[in-house]
Amino acid sequence: MTEHPDSTLQRLNTEVLGAYGWPPFGGVFDIIEEWPAGIPTKIGVYVFMAGGDKPITYPVGESSIVYFGKAEQQRGVRGRVSQHRGRIKMGPHERWAGHPAHEWLMARGGTCAYSLAPEREPAHPLGHSASWMERELITAFQRLHRTRPVGNGTAA
Template sequence: MTEHPEFTPQQLNTEILRAYGWPAFGDMFDLIEEWPAGIPTKIGVYVFLAGGGKPITYPVGESSIVHFGKAEQQRGVRGRVSQHRGRIKNSPHERWAGHPAHEWLMAQDSFSAYSLAPDRDPAHPLSHSASWVEHELIKAFQRLYHTHPVGDGTAA
């Protein structure tokens, strides 16, 4: 696993993930150079971060966060992150990669971390949905930086 020079999701770990019973983002790895075989095939959310020690300037502050995603399909987090990784690695750097986050991640070091969904709680079904948690992460990011992450589009 890799150390990221500026791990900005710490506030989101507390404000969103832990608040709704999810584990904090962990097991960070270099998206291009490392491929931890132990990435689970479970439902969860993930974050892509730009490296190189140079955060992205947002309307209010700086952050290395490029994109939040959800993994709800059969291969879970491993499958979804693998799809992104394959498209980034196989795309020529002179061409648009097909996803807004890929351009940013191809241009500099790229990191990823994930959080797996907790066991289902029938009393709180929404808070255990990866789609709902991804949406809450993006909303919290928007409150902090007054825009969505560059890989998730922008808000007017």
């Protein structure tokens, strides 16, 4: 599995995930070239990061983070990331643009990392919810960079 040095990701590991008892993002792998057998089928959140030598320039600072997602369904992180990966591997379509995160990853390649919901009592009443954690990650990213990740849409 691949390591990723994104400083925003490291900060969110501490300030958001760690603050609510979630493990840091781990299990980093190349979204196109790798498909690790051990991707869990548990509830969690995941992040897609664009590849290439240059991070994405945001209104304040830079980051490779393209998208935060949640996995709450039956197949958890494995099922949700598998759906995205299938669309990314199909490549660009001539007639219509796909999901913004998919377009970035098709153009530049990239990695995925995930964090699983804690099994113990969370530090916050909603802290075990992947939907809640996804919102917290997007909000923290927005505070740092003054916009959401390019794949999570724009702030109105």
